[in-house]
Amino acid sequence: MANTQQFCTFFLENQFFGVPVQEVQEVIRYQEMTRVPLVPLVIRGLINLRGQIVMAVDLRRRFGMPNRPDSKLPMNVVVRTQDGPVSFLVDEIGDVLELEERTFECPPETLQGAAQDLVRGVYKLENGLMLVLDSERAVCDSENVVQQICSRRSGATN
Amino acid sequence: MNDDAAIVKEFLVESYENLDRLDQDLIALEKDPSDRERLASIFRTIHTIKGTSGFLAFNQLEALAHVGESLLARLRDGLLKLNPQITTALLAMVDAVREMLKHIEATGKEGERQDQDLIATLTRLLEAEGRGTMHHGTTEKATDEPEPSKPRPNLGEILVQRGAAKDSDIQSAVEQQQAGDPRHIGEILVERETLKGQDVIDALKAQQQARSQSASDSTIRVDVGQLDRLMNRVGELVLLRNQIVQYANLTEDGELLGTSQRLNLLTTELQEGVMKTRMQPIGNIWSKFPRTVRDVALGCGKQVRIEMEGKETELDKTIIEAIKDPLTHVVRNAVDHGIEPPEARRAVGKNPEGLLSLRAFHEGGQVNIEITDDGAGIDCEKLRNKAIAKALITADQATRMTEREITNLIFLPGLSTAEKVTNVSGRGVGMDVVKTNVEKIGGMVDVQSKPGQGCTIRMKIPLTLAIIPALIVTSAGDRYAIPQVSLLELVRLESEQARKGLEMVNGAPVYRLRGKLLPVVHLNKELQVDVPNDSIAGAQTASSGEGQTVNIVVLRADDRQFGLIVDEINDTEEIVVKPLGKQLKSINAYAGATIMGDGKVALILDVLGLAQRSSVINEIRERAVVESQEKQSTALLGAAQRNPVLLFQHGDAGRIAIDLSLVARLEEIQSDTVEIAADQEVVQYRGQIMPLLHVTEILQSTPRKQVRAEGASLHVVVYMQNGRSVGLVVDRILDIVEEAFVIQPHSGRKGISGSAVIQKRVTDILDVPGLIAAAAEEHSSAALA
Numbered sequence: 025m026a027n028t029q030q031f032c033t034f035f036l037e038n039q040f041f042g043v044p045v046q047e048v049q050e051v052i053r054y055q056e057m058t059r060v061p062l063v064p065l066v067i068r069g070l071i072n073l074r075g076q077i078v079m080a081v082d083l084r085r086r087f088g089m090p091n092r093p094d095s096k097l098p099m100n101v102v103v104r105t106q107d108g109p110v111s112f113l114v115d116e117i118g119d120v121l122e123l124e125e126r127t128f129e130c131p132p133e134t135l136q137g138a139a140q141d142l143v144r145g146v147y148k149l150e151n152g153l154m155l156v157l158d159s160e161r162a163v164c165d166s167e168n169v170v171q172q173i174c175s176r177r178s179g180a181t182n
Numbered sequence: 183m184n185d186d187a188a189i190v191k192e193f194l195v196e197s198y199e200n201l202d203r204l205d206q207d208l209i210a211l212e213k214d215p216s217d218r219e220r221l222a223s224i225f226r227t228i229h230t231i232k233g234t235s236g237f238l239a240f241n242q243l244e245a246l247a248h249v250g251e252s253l254l255a256r257l258r259d260g261l262l263k264l265n266p267q268i269t270t271a272l273l274a275m276v277d278a279v280r281e282m283l284k285h286i287e288a289t290g291k292e293g294e295r296q297d298q299d300l301i302a303t304l305t306r307l308l309e310a311e312g313r314g315t316m317h318h319g320t321t322e323k324a325t326d327e328p329e330p331s332k333p334r335p336n337l338g339e340i341l342v343q344r345g346a347a348k349d350s351d352i353q354s355a356v357e358q359q360q361a362g363d364p365r366h367i368g369e370i371l372v373e374r375e376t377l378k379g380q381d382v383i384d385a386l387k388a389q390q391q392a393r394s395q396s397a398s399d400s401t402i403r404v405d406v407g408q409l410d411r412l413m414n415r416v417g418e419l420v421l422l423r424n425q426i427v428q429y430a431n432l433t434e435d436g437e438l439l440g441t442s443q444r445l446n447l448l449t450t451e452l453q454e455g456v457m458k459t460r461m462q463p464i465g466n467i468w469s470k471f472p473r474t475v476r477d478v479a480l481g482c483g484k485q486v487r488i489e490m491e492g493k494e495t496e497l498d499k500t501i502i503e504a505i506k507d508p509l510t511h512v513v514r515n516a517v518d519h520g521i522e523p524p525e526a527r528r529a530v531g532k533n534p535e536g537l538l539s540l541r542a543f544h545e546g547g548q549v550n551i552e553i554t555d556d557g558a559g560i561d562c563e564k565l566r567n568k569a570i571a572k573a574l575i576t577a578d579q580a581t582r583m584t585e586r587e588i589t590n591l592i593f594l595p596g597l598s599t600a601e602k603v604t605n606v607s608g609r610g611v612g613m614d615v616v617k618t619n620v621e622k623i624g625g626m627v628d629v630q631s632k633p634g635q636g637c638t639i640r641m642k643i644p645l646t647l648a649i650i651p652a653l654i655v656t657s658a659g660d661r662y663a664i665p666q667v668s669l670l671e672l673v674r675l676e677s678e679q680a681r682k683g684l685e686m687v688n689g690a691p692v693y694r695l696r697g698k699l700l701p702v703v704h705l706n707k708e709l710q711v712d713v714p715n716d717s718i719a720g721a722q723t724a725s726s727g728e729g730q731t732v733n734i735v736v737l738r739a740d741d742r743q744f745g746l747i748v749d750e751i752n753d754t755e756e757i758v759v760k761p762l763g764k765q766l767k768s769i770n771a772y773a774g775a776t777i778m779g780d781g782k783v784a785l786i787l788d789v790l791g792l793a794q795r796s797s798v799i800n801e802i803r804e805r806a807v808v809e810s811q812e813k814q815s816t817a818l819l820g821a822a823q824r825n826p827v828l829l830f831q832h833g834d835a836g837r838i839a840i841d842l843s844l845v846a847r848l849e850e851i852q853s854d855t856v857e858i859a860a861d862q863e864v865v866q867y868r869g870q871i872m873p874l875l876h877v878t879e880i881l882q883s884t885p886r887k888q889v890r891a892e893g894a895s896l897h898v899v900v901y902m903q904n905g906r907s908v909g910l911v912v913d914r915i916l917d918i919v920e921e922a923f924v925i926q927p928h929s930g931r932k933g934i935s936g937s938a939v940i941q942k943r944v945t946d947i948l949d950v951p952g953l954i955a956a957a958a959e960e961h962s963s964a965a966l967a
Contacts, residue, residue: 058783061709075418
C-alpha cells in the first residue's frame with residue numbers, strides 16, 4: 025500500500041495548486057471584505073467567518089501574479105495556521121485529490137520569485153503538475169519589516 | 183486524569199488559596215499578636231498542609247510544614263511571643279511552601295530542595311527562644327487538636343437573635359417539623375402569622391451570608407477558559423441581536439418588533455450577567471500588598487502602615503491581571519522612596535510610621551484607584567534638573583513647564599529621582615512601564631504631589647475590555663469604530679465655516695476650538711485611502727461627496743487633544759472587541775476589529791497610535807521614547823539635540839547622518855561574501871542571514887551598479903530592529919560626531935527625515951524605518967503595476 029495524502033486543490037492563473045486537507049478548515053464562496061488600510065497589498069481585507077474575524081490573503085498578489093479581472097469573484101480557502109484561521113483568495117476550487125507520495129518532487133531550483141518561498145514541492149499528475157502551497161509561509165509575509173523587504177524586493181527585481 | 187492526580191490538584195488549589203490568606207494573617211498577627219483566633223486559623227492551615235502532604239508522600243514539604251507547625255503551636259500556647267524574626271521566618275516558610283507547590287504543579291514531584299537553612303532557622307527560633315521564655319509558663323491549656331470551627335447558625339437562631347420570633351415559637355415549629363411537616367420553619371411560622379414574610383427573607387439572607395463566610399458551599403470554581411468561551415458566545419449573541427434589531431426596525435411587522443425588543447432586553451441582561459461572573463474584587467490583588475509593604479519597609483528600615491478602602495470594587499479579570507504589576511510597582515515605589523525613614527519623619531514632626539493608603543471606587547463607568555503616601559512628595563526641582571541632565575527636556579522647555587507637568591515627568595522612561603539605586607526601585611525603569619501598561623488597557627495614570635505632604639498616584643481603569651461603547655465613523659466608504667473613552671466632542675462645520683474654520687500652520691491644519699488651536703488630522707490621509715487630488719489645502723479634503731461639511735471628532739490621546747476629520751459620523755454602538763491577527767497587530771493605527779450589525783467587519787481605531795503616527799504626540803514623551811527604545815522618529819521638530827551621530831557619504835558629495843544609538847555595529851565585508859537569497863542580497867552575519875540595503879540606490883532611486891570589482895569591500899552599517907538586523911550599505915563612513923544641531927524637517931524625500939548643519943556642512947538625517955518602507959514600496963509598485 026503506497027503512502028498517500030489528500031489535497032484540497034485550487035487554481036490561480038491556470039496554475040494548479042494544492043494544500044494538504046488537514047490544514048484546510050473550510051472552503052467558502054466569496055465573502056464581502058473590509059479593507060485594511062496601511063497593510064501590505066497582499067492582505068485584501070478582513071472577513072466575518074461566523075463571528076470570527078479572519079484575514080484574507082490574496083494568493084495572486086502573494087505570488088506576484090496579475091490581478092484577477094473584476095468580473096471574477098475569488099473563492100476563500102480557509103486554512104488553519106499557528107495564529108488561527110486565515111483565508112486564501114483563489115480563482116477556483118478543484119477536487120480533493122488523493123496523491124501518492126512517490127509522485128512528489130522538490131521544487132525545481134529554477135523557480136523564480138515569491139514562488140521559491142511558497143512552493144513546498146510538486147506532484148506529477150497524469151495531466152499536469154500540482155504545486156503544494158506552504159500555507160504558513162504564505163501568511164507570514166507581513167510579520168516584520170525585515171522579512172517584508174526580503175520577500176518584496178525579491179519580487180521587485182524580477 | 184487518574185485519582186491521585188485529581189487529589190494532588192485539589193490539594194494545590196486549596197493550598198494556594200490558604201497560603202495567600204496566610205500572608206495576610208501573619209501580617210495582621212504581627213500588628214496584633216493577641217489575636218488568638220487568627221493564630222488558630224494560621225495553625226490550622228499549616229496543620230492541613232502538613233497532614234495532606236504527608237498523606238501524598240511529599241516528605242520535604244511535610245518536614246518543613248512540621249517545623250512551622252511546631253513553632254506556631256508554641257506561639258498559640260503562649261510559650262513564645264511573636265517578634266519580627268519569627269514573622270519573617272514564618273513568611274519565608276510560606277514562600278518555600280509556595281515554591282514547592284509550584285514545583286509539584288509543574289512536574290508532579292517535589293524536586294530537590296535545599297531547605298535545611300530555613301528549617302534550621304525555624305528550629306533555632308523554636309528552641310532558643312522557646313527555652314528563654316519557657317519559664318514564663320502559662321495557664322492556658324496546650325492542646326494538639328485544632329479548635330473546631332464554628333458551626334453555621336440555623337434559621338431559628340438567627341430569627342431569635344434578630345428578635346423577629348420568640349424562642350418558644352421556633353421550638354414548636356421545630357416540633358411540628360419533626361412530627362412530619364415537610365415544610366421549612368419559615369413557612370410554618372409565616373402560616374401561623376407569628377412572623378412576617380419579610381423577616382424570614384432577611385433572616386435567610388443573613389444565613390446565606392454566614393454560610394458563605396464559614397464554608398464555600400454556595401460557590402463553585404470555574405475554569406477561566408470556560409468563562410472566556412462563554413463571554414465570546416455572548417459577544418456573538420450581542421452582534422446577532424444588533425442585526426435582528428436592525429432588521430426588525432426596517433420591517434413593519436409588529437410582532438417581530440416586539441420579539442426583537444424582548445431579545446434585546448434579554449441579551450443585555452445576559453451580557454451583564456456573564457460580565458459579572460468575570461468580575462473580581464480588587465481586594466484580590468490588594469491582599470498581597472500588606473506583605474509587600476512589610477518586606478520593602480523592613481528592607482529599607484522604614485515603618486509603614488497600609489490602609490485600604492474599597493476592596494470590594496470589582497473589575498474584569500483580565501483587567502485585574504493587567505494592573506497587578508503596575509499597582510505592585512507603585513506600592514513598592516511609594517514605600518521605597520515616597521515615605522521617609524522614621525528619623526526624618528520625626529524631624530519634620532510627622533508620625534514616624536508612614537501611611538500608605540489605597541482607595542478604589544467606581545466613577546462614571548470607570549474604576550478609580552488612588553495610591554497615596556504621606557511621604558516627602560516629589561521634589562520638582564530635583565526632577566527638573568535630572569530631566570535636563572538626561573536630556574529628556576531642554577532647559578528652555580523646563581522653564582515653561584508647570585509644576586504639574588514637571589511632576590508628570592516621572593512617567594518618562596529613564597528617569598528616577600531615587601538618589602541611590604536600591605534593589606526595589608531607582609533603576610530608571612518603572613513608572614514609564616506603569617504608564618504604558620495602564621494605557622494599554624485604555625486607562626490613565628496621573629500623579630499629584632504636595633511637597634512635604636506626600637504624593638498620590640491616580641489611575642482610571644475601564645471596567646471591562648470585551649464590550650465597549652464606540653462611535654462609528656465613515657472614512658472613504660469604510661466604517662471605523664472609535665472607543666468612546668477617548669472621545670471628547672464632535673464638531674460639525676457647515677459650508678462657510680468649513681472653508682474658513684480650518685487654518686494652516688506651516689502646512690499643518692489646525693482648528694480654533696473655543697479659541698485654542700486644535701491640531702487636526704485627516705483620517706483619510708492618515709490611513710492613505712482615496713485622498714482627493716487637491717488635498718494639500720485642509721478645507722476641501724474631508725469632503726468626498728459630502729458637500730462642504732467637515733466633521734471633526736475631537737479626541738484625547740495621552741493628555742493631548744486633537745481633531746480627527748472623518749467623512750461621516752454615524753452613531754454610537756456597543757461593540758465587541760476582537761483581536762487582530764499577529765500580522766496586523768504591528769500596525770499601531772488599529773486596536774482591534776469588530777463585527778457590525780450588518781455582519782460586516784469594521785476596524786477599531788487606536789487613538790493613541792493614530793496620534794503617534796500623525797505626530798500629534800511628539801515633543802517630550804516621544805523623544806524620550808525615541809531615545810530609550812532606539813527608534814528614530816521624524817518628529818524632532820526644530821528641537822536642538824545632542825545625540826552622537828554617525829556621518830557617512832552618500833553619492834559623490836552628499837552627507838548623511840544616522841543616530842548612533844540605532845547603529846549596532848560597523849562592518850566591512852568582502853563583496854564576494856555577498857550571497858543571493860530570494861533574489862535579495864544577503865550576508866551571513868553572526869549566525870543570521872542579514873539582508874543588505876543600498877542606501878544610495880534607494881535614496882536616488884537609481885539602479886545599483888551591477889558590476890563590482892572582485893574583492894572590493896563594502897561598508898555596512900548594521901541596524902538592529904527587534905532582534906533582527908539589516909545591513910545598510912554606504913559609500914564611505916566619515917565620522918562620529920557629537921554636537922548640538924537643529925533638524926529642519928522636510929517631508930518630500932523618503933528615507934530622509936530632515937536636514938541639519940553638522941560640522942558646518944548641511945547633512946541629511948536618515949530615517950531608517952522610512953528607508954526600509956521606501957525600499958518596500960519601490961518593490962510593490964514594481965511588482966503590482
